[in-house]
Amino acid sequence: xxxxxxxxxPVASPDRVEIVPRKVPVILTVITVALALAVALGAQDGDTxxxxxxxxxxxxxxxxxxxxxxxxxxxxxxxxxxxxxxWRRQLTGHRTPMWETALYAVVxxxxxxxxxxxxxxxxxxxxxxxxxALAVPLVFGALGGVLGERAGVVNIxxxxxxxxxxxxxAIVGSLAAPPLVSALGESAGDFTGAIVASAGAAFAGMLVxxxxxxxxxxxxxxxxxxxxxLNVLVIGVTSFMFSQVxxxxxxxxxxxxxFRAIDIPILGDIPLIGPVLxxxxxxxxALYVAVALVTxxxxxxxxxxxxxxxxxxxxxxxxxxxxxxxxxxxxxxxAGAIAGLGGASYTLVAVSQFxxxxxxxxxxxxxxxxxxxxxxxxxxxxxxxxxxxASQLQGTLSVIGSPVPSQFMxxxxxxxxxxxxxxxxxxxxxxxxxxxxYKLG
Amino acid sequence: MSDDNAATAQASxxxxxxxxxxxxxxxxxxxxxxxxxxxxxxxxxxxIILAVLVGSLMILFTDEEVRxxxxxxxxxxSDFFAASWNAIEGAYSALFRGSVYNTNADDFLSxxxxxxxxxxxxxxxxxxxxxxxxxxxxxxxxxxxxGQMLLAGGAAGWIALSESLSSLTIWIHxxxxxxxxxxxGALWAGLAGLLKARTGAHEVIVTIMLNxxxxxxLFFALSRQGLLxxxxxxxxxxxxxxxxxxxxxxxxxxxxLHAGFLLAVAAVAFCWWLLNRSALGYRFRAVGENPHAARTxxxxxxxxxxxxxxxxxxxxxLAGVNQVLGTxxxxxxxxxxxxxxxxxxxxxLLGRSRPIGxxxxxxxxxxxxxGGFLMQASEGxxxxxxxxxxxLIVLFLAAPPLVRAVFRLxxxxxx
Numbered sequence: 001x002x003x004x005x006x007x008x009x010p011v012a013s014p015d016r017v018e019i020v021p022r023k024v025p026v027i028l029t030v031i032t033v034a035l036a037l038a039v040a041l042g043a044q045d046g047d048t049x050x051x052x053x054x055x056x057x058x059x060x061x062x063x064x065x066x067x068x069x070x071x072x073x074x075x076x077x078x079x080x081x082x083x084x085x086x087w088r089r090q091l092t093g094h095r096t097p098m099w100e101t102a103l104y105a106v107v108x109x110x111x112x113x114x115x116x117x118x119x120x121x122x123x124x125x126x127x128x129x130x131x132x133a134l135a136v137p138l139v140f141g142a143l144g145g146v147l148g149e150r151a152g153v154v155n156i157x158x159x160x161x162x163x164x165x166x167x168x169x170a171i172v173g174s175l176a177a178p179p180l181v182s183a184l185g186e187s188a189g190d191f192t193g194a195i196v197a198s199a200g201a202a203f204a205g206m207l208v209x210x211x212x213x214x215x216x217x218x219x220x221x222x223x224x225x226x227x228x229x230l231n232v233l234v235i236g237v238t239s240f241m242f243s244q245v246x247x248x249x250x251x252x253x254x255x256x257x258x259f260r261a262i263d264i265p266i267l268g269d270i271p272l273i274g275p276v277l278x279x280x281x282x283x284x285x286a287l288y289v290a291v292a293l294v295t296x297x298x299x300x301x302x303x304x305x306x307x308x309x310x311x312x313x314x315x316x317x318x319x320x321x322x323x324x325x326x327x328x329x330x331x332x333x334x335a336g337a338i339a340g341l342g343g344a345s346y347t348l349v350a351v352s353q354f355x356x357x358x359x360x361x362x363x364x365x366x367x368x369x370x371x372x373x374x375x376x377x378x379x380x381x382x383x384x385x386x387x388x389x390a391s392q393l394q395g396t397l398s399v400i401g402s403p404v405p406s407q408f409m410x411x412x413x414x415x416x417x418x419x420x421x422x423x424x425x426x427x428x429x430x431x432x433x434x435x436x437x438y439k440l441g
Numbered sequence: 442m443s444d445d446n447a448a449t450a451q452a453s454x455x456x457x458x459x460x461x462x463x464x465x466x467x468x469x470x471x472x473x474x475x476x477x478x479x480x481x482x483x484x485x486x487x488x489i490i491l492a493v494l495v496g497s498l499m500i501l502f503t504d505e506e507v508r509x510x511x512x513x514x515x516x517x518x519s520d521f522f523a524a525s526w527n528a529i530e531g532a533y534s535a536l537f538r539g540s541v542y543n544t545n546a547d548d549f550l551s552x553x554x555x556x557x558x559x560x561x562x563x564x565x566x567x568x569x570x571x572x573x574x575x576x577x578x579x580x581x582x583x584x585x586x587x588g589q590m591l592l593a594g595g596a597a598g599w600i601a602l603s604e605s606l607s608s609l610t611i612w613i614h615x616x617x618x619x620x621x622x623x624x625x626g627a628l629w630a631g632l633a634g635l636l637k638a639r640t641g642a643h644e645v646i647v648t649i650m651l652n653x654x655x656x657x658x659l660f661f662a663l664s665r666q667g668l669l670x671x672x673x674x675x676x677x678x679x680x681x682x683x684x685x686x687x688x689x690x691x692x693x694x695x696x697x698l699h700a701g702f703l704l705a706v707a708a709v710a711f712c713w714w715l716l717n718r719s720a721l722g723y724r725f726r727a728v729g730e731n732p733h734a735a736r737t738x739x740x741x742x743x744x745x746x747x748x749x750x751x752x753x754x755x756x757x758x759l760a761g762v763n764q765v766l767g768t769x770x771x772x773x774x775x776x777x778x779x780x781x782x783x784x785x786x787x788x789x790l791l792g793r794s795r796p797i798g799x800x801x802x803x804x805x806x807x808x809x810x811x812g813g814f815l816m817q818a819s820e821g822x823x824x825x826x827x828x829x830x831x832x833l834i835v836l837f838l839a840a841p842p843l844v845r846a847v848f849r850l851x852x853x854x855x856x
């Protein structure tokens with residue numbers, strides 16, 4: 001919006017200084033002061049234990065025990081130093097480097113944890129693996145969102161795709177599992193049943209995407225409107241079917257099989273990382289593959305180049321012979337299938353039944369991750385993981401008993417997103433033609 | 442959308458334009474005629490018919506009786522059709538009895554009660570719909586209705602349950618509660634406008650995030666003694682509003698319709714004036730049509746965004762106020778928005794972001810809501826079917842070519 005035209009080249013140098021935004025140092029300072037105030041007002045005695053191992057580990061890492069108050073203050077000092085350095089760079093016309101922001105984030109987080117969990121034990125493995133599990137639908141949804149927007153179609157309907165995916169996975173799983181179990185035996189039958197259910201979820205997400213594509217690409221309807229309305233439609237349809245059909249026939253239609261965690265032999269034995277990353281369900285492994293595939297395909301293949309061309313400059317793409325609307329249509333379908341697969345994690349992993357509105361706005365969080373991640377699959381994945389971490393952290397801290405009211409912990413991911421959208425990611429630039437229908441003539 | 446704008450722009454040039462516009466009755470009626478034959482009226486009817494058809498199919502597919510009779514449709518098809526007719530007829534007559542006139546009632550006064558319920562449900566939909574629609578006209582998508590309603594409701598409730606204020610009369614206490622509520626909504630939405638204006642943050646994301654932040658803020662306030670929580674209680678709920686802060690009933694004790702509906706009517710009139718007769722509204726529309734052109738013409742686009750969101754938030758906030766001071770006066774609770782923040786989007790879309798259109802769209806959806814509850818109670822059809830029909834209406838309405846193709850309506854004449 002606020003595109004300040006750069007001054008003409010010869011006299012540019014003195015003006016250039018002002019182009020570096022002041023947002024990053026401001027935000028770093030605000031967060032440091034807020035944490036310092038919190039620690040100063042809510043003094044916490046005792047030690048904090050970070051537990052790095054689980055009982056099943058081959059190599060047992062020892063627990064790390066630190067004094068809560070002191071650790072928090074050391075962290076705050078480091079954060080203050082980074083903030084000061086960020087101001088120094090800003091005043092001399094330089095940006096704060098990425099590594100400094102990352103250092104700030106990690107130190108700030110550890111300082112906060114040490115303070116908030118005083119006299120308690122933080123199970124790091126549980127915290128991190130739980131975050132990953134919570135982030136699964138967010139990452140799948142964000143991947144779907146990135147693909148759609150890169151092709152020029154805003155996908156607000158991620159929420160609907162997740163919900164419909166969860167719904168379909170419950171029904172398909174419940175129907176497919178009994179015959180498969182009787183044919184293949186208990187565990188193999190459940191496993192294949194869950195795989196079939198996941199395919200059903202992907203198909204359901206694609207169905208929602210077909211509607212999105214028909215209205216947004218074929219009929220040029222405002223894409224944000226279609227997305228919002230589709231979300232309402234899916235909530236209506238699934239809630240209606242739930243009370244009319246699923247609830248009365250819960251045993252036959254709403255009791256899908258579950259994915260169980262698979263321990264990958266050698267990788268799973270790496271301390272800390274192994275239990276977090278490689279003792280997960282098949283859906284999480286599918287997630288790794290999906291992130292890698294989407295990233296590679298988007299940046300390194302002809303298909304990805306065409307897709308991005310369609311999203312950046314459809315007219316130019318059309319001129320060189322790329323079928324704009326066909327590309328968009330197919331990309332939206334693929335994106336829907338990916339997001340729908342994410343929905344499967346609601347009904348096939350922790351809870352094995354569908355419930356009305358069970359995605360609870362996760363699709364909107366995934367959308368925030370897309371923007372937070374600047375329309376890049378890897379960054380969007382990281383953003384989604386961050387949101388998963390924040391929710392898991394809230395759960396962990398509420399067990400330990402933290403000085404921060406639980407509502408503020410629950411609020412955290414959203415506040416972080418607000419900060420991110422407004423400041424830290426600076427002026428994020430979406431694909432140029434995102435949201436614009438392509439009409440010839 | 443663009444065709445629509447072109448048609449209206451051509452028919453009624455903005456009154457702010459340089460040359461004085463002669464009052465051309467002929468031109469006006471021509472527009473009306475054209476909008477009936479080629480315009481959106483028929484498309485709207487078509488969209489509603491299509492949506493109701495799909496809703497009926499869903500009722501049929503899930504009806505136990507219909508499915509059983511379908512099992513032997515070859516042997517006795519009459520059973521199947523009778524069952525289908527019963528299911529559909531039952532659903533829609535319940536919808537009618539619940540929203541317009543109860544034909545089973547003993548006297549006229551209790552018969553007309555559903556209509557007053559419809560008006561009661563319509564009031565917050567209209568208010569919030571105006572808020573969303575106004576933001577639309579300024580080129581912004583306000584998905585933050587939920588958060589704005591929650592904070593406005595919380596703020597209004599906070600004033601409403603104060604005993605010291607209740608010693609003042611209703612003439613001071615009630616307006617104060619309404620104004621504080623509207624202000625809270627305005628500030629919450631204005632924050633989104635400010636972020637968009639100053640940092641370029643997309644208002645869709647910002648308002649969605651503010652929904653959650655607002656929810657948890659109210660949650661926090663409602664679970665703290667001394668803030669909003671009812672003294673001595675452990676539930677996240679406030680004490681009931683004082684009598685001096687409750688919107689008075691319009692038709693006496695027998696009906697639930699309260700003065701919130703008047704608030705909605707007044708808001709419709711205000712928005713119509715604002716958009717069509719004021720300089721500020723003209724700036725809203727200019728920015729909404731094309732922010733670059735508006736900037737070139739000397740309009741401060743950022744400031745216009747903030748102003749539009751402030752007013753939009755106040756309107757949505759009034760919907761929250763309407764709930765807390767009128768519909769559910771037993772105290773502020775976390776579900777005070779009851780989905781109206783999102784329903785308002787469909788209301789605004791159905792009303793094409795025009796105040797009069799939003800008024801009627803709000804009435805229609807209010808009727809759906811009122812009738813839906815009776816349909817659920819008497820026919821066992823989940824009220825969620827209303828969501829399906831509402832969203833389908835808006836979806837079909839947004840794609841006129843589709844509806845025209847289905848009903849073989851003539852396409853638009855080249856304007």
